Amino acid sequence: MSKNTWLHIGLGSFHRAHQAWYLNELIKQGDDSWTIAAGNIRNDSEHTIEALTAQNGEYVLETVSPRGEREYEVIKSIRKLIPWQADLAPLIEEGAQEAVKVIAFTVTEAGYYLDSNFKLVQTDPALKADLAGGNQTIYGIIAKILKKRMQLENGAVTLLCCDNVRHNGERFHDGLVEFLGLTGQNDIIEWMKNNVTTPNTMVDRIVPRPAEDLPARIQAQTGIADQAPVMGETFIQWVIEDNFKDNVRPALEKVGVELVESVIPYEEAKIRVLNVPHAAIAWMGTLLGELYIHDSTNLETARKIAHDYVTEDVITSLGNDLIDLGKYRDVVLDRFTNPHIKDTNQRVAADGFSKIPAQIQPTLIERFKQGARPAATAKLPALFFVFMERWHEGKLPFAYQDGILDEAAVHAMYESADPVKTFAADQALFGELAGKPEFEALLREQVEEVRKLIA
CATH class of the missing domain: 3.40.50.720 (NAD(P)-binding Rossmann-like Domain)
Structure with a gap:
């Protein structure tokens, strides 16, 4: 042959x-x-x-x-x-x-x-x-x-x-x-x-x-x-x-x-229902002292963040026409609890500066266009903001890996007069939402929510 x-x-x-x-x-x-x-x-x-x-x-x-x-x-x-x-x-x-x-x-x-x-x-x-x-x-x-x-x-x-x-x-x-x-x-x-x-x-x-x-x-x-x-x-x-x-x-x-003929429905479901919650759980789990995905997913706080994001914003954005997204969400979260895989938060938390614009930004934009105030989705970049603040302070339990990390720029952001404002105005991360007062206010609110959850 x-x-x-x-x-x-x-x-x-x-x-x-x-x-x-x-x-x-x-x-x-x-x-x-x-x-x-x-x-x-x-x-x-x-x-x-x-x-x-x-x-x-x-x-x-x-x-x-x-x-x-x-x-x-x-x-x-x-x-x-x-x-x-x-x-x-x-x-x-x-x-x-x-x-x-x-x-x-x-x-x-x-x-x-x-x-x-x-x-x-x-x-x-x-x-x-x-x-x-x-x-x-x-x-x-x-x-x-x-x-x-x-x-x-x-x-x-x-x-x-x-x-x-x-x-x-x-x-x-x-x-x-x-x-x-x-x-x-x-x-x-x-x-x-x-x-x-x-x-x-x-x-x-x-x-x-x-x-x-x-x-x-x-x-x-x-x-x-x-x-x-x-x-x-x-x-x-x-x-x-x-x-x-x-x-x-x-x-x-x-x-x-x-x-x-078209991968788009499968692709959107996987990126929004699996990849995004995966990263969010890694960020939150790390902030709460865990090192592995299965332990992080078993934390009620981290699991709820992922569940609410899919339920409140993703299903509303994508609909359930081809794929039962609620069922898919539950299967995905169950997969994350596999204790035998021992997947690390370090691996899954990586490349946040690429994940936010590619995977999270579209849901934020769609929900704003629908007239919603997408708090559940805004909580995810807020998590990353607090996660990277720990990195800036040298307090992460592992080395953060990101192919496009500009270390000097990120340190400068956290040393600025208003780091949240600088973060919310980053067009590379948030596209057309960058610098909009309503988005900045929502992000600021969610950063404070995250701080309360990890206090």
């Missing part, structure tokens, strides 16, 4: 517990027509690459249900590991192979460098470097790959964003076109019109950073000495807009992937 290659950029735990699992399911069914090649833009996971290379790309996935039922499976779908080097030449070379028909990527929300108007943040150092010819971002690397693919007899390819960015395929496409325009590569823009598709997707599985005792547990249960295992919850979902270039794709529908 002829082999097609699925190149994945961003070889982290999520990819290995999600997309690689689906491709492995196809291989188990006897369809080995697709295999994965994978590598990274950043030099922060070479230990994983080296471990996987020594294991011929194979590793064990442990899944665990909220009731503690554990299952173990060897994943064999990653057949080529691409070592990192400063110019990313091996990754570019792989992307330029004609056998590569899909290039997918998980680079986190912050990795798309988009402001609240979905334009590139050109002042970001990594993006600045790429605009000058570098390859530190997804745009820089994809531009170089497409330049080479233009020389192929058939370089047509699907570019598949697998991150929690609303309308992710469209946003990535527009960001890439803007990047190409800024770098004078209009020939690639023209070529893309007939040779590239960028479907929207929705991905879902809670995948924490692997626990320290995971290798020992896997060896005890399976006898396998795995140096690069991953773990995740039992639940898994993948919804993809069925818009692969020339319809060249794995038979993903045979292994439970939903190929649909």
